[in-house]
Amino acid sequence: MPLRNVPIRWKLMLIALLTTGGTLLIAGAALILFSVVRFRKEMVVDLTSLADVMARNSTAALSFLDPGAGADTLRSLSARKPIVAAALYDKQGKIFAHYQEGSEVSFPIRPETNKAEFVDGGLIVFHPVLLKGERIGTVFLRSDLSELMTRIKVQVIAVGAVFLVSGFAAVFLSSSLQRLVSGPVLDLSTTAKSITERQDYSLRAEKRGDDELGQLVDSFNQMLGQIQQRDSALQQAKEDLELRVEHRTRELARRNEELHQSNKELDDFAYIASHDLKEPLRGIHNFSNFLLEDYSDKLDDDGRSKLETLMRLTRRMETLIDSLLQFSRLGRVDLAMDRVDLNAIVVEVLESLAITLQEEKVEIRMPRPLPKVRADRARVGEIFANLVVNAVKYNDKPHKWIEIGTQNGSSSDGNAPVFYVRDNGIGIPEKHFDSVFRIFKRLHGREKFGGGTGAGLTIVKKIVERHHGRIWLESSPGEGTTFYFTLQEET
Numbered sequence: 001m002p003l004r005n006v007p008i009r010w011k012l013m014l015i016a017l018l019t020t021g022g023t024l025l026i027a028g029a030a031l032i033l034f035s036v037v038r039f040r041k042e043m044v045v046d047l048t049s050l051a052d053v054m055a056r057n058s059t060a061a062l063s064f065l066d067p068g069a070g071a072d073t074l075r076s077l078s079a080r081k082p083i084v085a086a087a088l089y090d091k092q093g094k095i096f097a098h099y100q101e102g103s104e105v106s107f108p109i110r111p112e113t114n115k116a117e118f119v120d121g122g123l124i125v126f127h128p129v130l131l132k133g134e135r136i137g138t139v140f141l142r143s144d145l146s147e148l149m150t151r152i153k154v155q156v157i158a159v160g161a162v163f164l165v166s167g168f169a170a171v172f173l174s175s176s177l178q179r180l181v182s183g184p185v186l187d188l189s190t191t192a193k194s195i196t197e198r199q200d201y202s203l204r205a206e207k208r209g210d211d212e213l214g215q216l217v218d219s220f221n222q223m224l225g226q227i228q229q230r231d232s233a234l235q236q237a238k239e240d241l242e243l244r245v246e247h248r249t250r251e252l253a254r255r256n257e258e259l260h261q262s263n264k265e266l267d268d269f270a271y272i273a274s275h276d277l278k279e280p281l282r283g284i285h286n287f288s289n290f291l292l293e294d295y296s297d298k299l300d301d302d303g304r305s306k307l308e309t310l311m312r313l314t315r316r317m318e319t320l321i322d323s324l325l326q327f328s329r330l331g332r333v334d335l336a337m338d339r340v341d342l343n344a345i346v347v348e349v350l351e352s353l354a355i356t357l358q359e360e361k362v363e364i365r366m367p368r369p370l371p372k373v374r375a376d377r378a379r380v381g382e383i384f385a386n387l388v389v390n391a392v393k394y395n396d397k398p399h400k401w402i403e404i405g406t407q408n409g410s411s412s413d414g415n416a417p418v419f420y421v422r423d424n425g426i427g428i429p430e431k432h433f434d435s436v437f438r439i440f441k442r443l444h445g446r447e448k449f450g451g452g453t454g455a456g457l458t459i460v461k462k463i464v465e466r467h468h469g470r471i472w473l474e475s476s477p478g479e480g481t482t483f484y485f486t487l488q489e490e491t
Contacts, residue, residue: 020170021163028159032152039151043123044116047143050080051127055139058088058129062096062137070097082143084122088129089138096137111138121145195224202228284310335376335466342370342419345377346404349384353392360392363401370406371417375487379463386456387421387483394481395425409486416469416486427477436473437461460485 054073061070074086074097085105087098093110115126122144129137191204204221288307296304350357350364357364373380384404391402403422409415428436437457460483464471469486 017167017170020166024159024163024166028163032155032159035155036148036152039148040118043143043148044125047123047125047141048116048127050077050083051125051139051141054086054088054141055127055129055137058137058139059131062088062090062129063131067097071099073097074099077141080143082147083141084144085140085142087140089140091136093138105142108140111140191220335379337374337376339372339374340377340380341372342380345381346370346384349381349388352385353388356389356392360395360400362392362395363399365401365403365405367403367405370404370419373417373487375467376463379466380487383460383463383485384421386460390456391421391423391425391481395423397424400424416488418484418486420482420484422480422482424480427479428473428475428481429477430475433473433475437471 054077057073057076058070061067061073070088074088077083077086077099078101083101085098085100085107087107088096089111090096095107098107112126114128115124117124122142125139125141127139127141128135129139194200204224288310291299292304292307299307346366388402388404392400401424404420405422406417406419409418461471464485464487468488471483471485473481473483475481
């Protein structure tokens with residue numbers, strides 16, 4: 001609204017002026033209307049009375065058929081300025097005599113009965129001329145509205161003068177009296193502005209009375225007191241919190257350093273332990289190999305079979321140690337997060353497995369390009385590599401295929417894209433859906449389906465969880481398996 005930003009004292013004065021002016025205008029308009037209506041009635045009465053007088057004075061002229069006498073009677077109206085035309089009609093309704101001021105007036109062709117009405121620009125009256133109760137003619141009078149217009153002008157001037165005098169009086173009085181309302185409000189506004197600029201809640205507004213504005217000031221001051229108390233308490237709580245945060249920060253830094261040192265020692269221990277564990281295994285494997293080469297002619301079939309089993313077990317044990325070492329490092333090594341193209345990663349994985357895929361005659365399907373995500377390039381490559389190797393390994397179909405794709409995620413996954421690796425292999429029974437992710441857990445014999453340590457899916461699950469995602473599967477025995485996983489960006 002145009003007045004929204006006007007100061008309150010001007011608003012109060014404007015309200016007083018509009019109220020006073022509106023009331024005076026309504027009263028003045030009503031007074032003028034009442035005067036006009038009353039004067040119109042007076043005009044009708046006066047003109048009708050004058051027509052009656054003219055009718056009485058015209059009886060002789062009509063009786064003796066003397067138009068000159070009738071015209072003389074009508075000319076006597078020249079002293080009456082509002083009368084602009086007059087006519088005397090005979091008994092047959094023809095004009096007997098007439099009188100007019102100017103030449104623009106037209107007389108009715110035939111007279112009417114008793115009638116008085118306002119027409120365009122004037123008032124007309126028809127009055128009968130009677131002689132012994134018999135109508136012998138009709139008098140017609142027409143007056144202008146000059147007296148009415150003069151009366152209206154006088155009324156308008158009077159109302160305008162009253163309006164101006166009252167307006168000046170209202171301005172003077174409202175200018176003086178508005179301070180009773182605007183003064184406390186302006187003081188309250190000034191105090192609020194000072195508090196906002198200085199952020200000093202110890203300031204208080206001045207109370208000038210016990211009316212509603214005084215109660216408003218009391219409530220405002222009470223609110224300031226409460227805010228001041230809460231501000232002091234908040235400041236104290238802030239200082240306490242800063243001290244606690246500083247203490248916790250130092251404590252976390254100390255524990256982080258301890259954890260870093262512990263991880264380093266654990267890595268060193270894992271490396272040394274794996275090295276120390278694999279060293280005897282290599283010795284057992286090598287001595288077993290020497291025995292087979294040097295004493296093969298002295299060993300029977302059972303002895304050679306036991307030595308070969310021993311060598312196979314040492315190789316398996318070394319593989320298990322390597323898998324365990326890799327799994328232990330996954331939870332402690334920081335991820336090298338970057339914007340990576342999953343299509344390029346999948347291409348690299350498929351190129352590294354090209355010989356195996358060619359030998360097994362595996363068809364690779366990619367319905368649509370994969371998106372770019374923020375992830376650890378090397379670790380995501382391990383995910384696809386392990387899932388593709390498993391899809392090839394656990395497939396007994398003559399025509400093998402693997403599909404790598406993506407689909408829209410659900411709200412539970414933060415709408416992150418869902419990636420999948422699908423195959424038409426042997427499938428997994430539903431009761432084993434959870435156990436396949438346990439380390440060193442195999443659902444088949446050690447040598448069946450190419451063997452393995454059973455750590456691949458465990459490593460995949462760990463990498464997915466490090467990316468704040470999740471992994472699950474759908475499968476039907478004999479029809480194939482689909483592994484789904486998400487890779488959510490770190491926040």
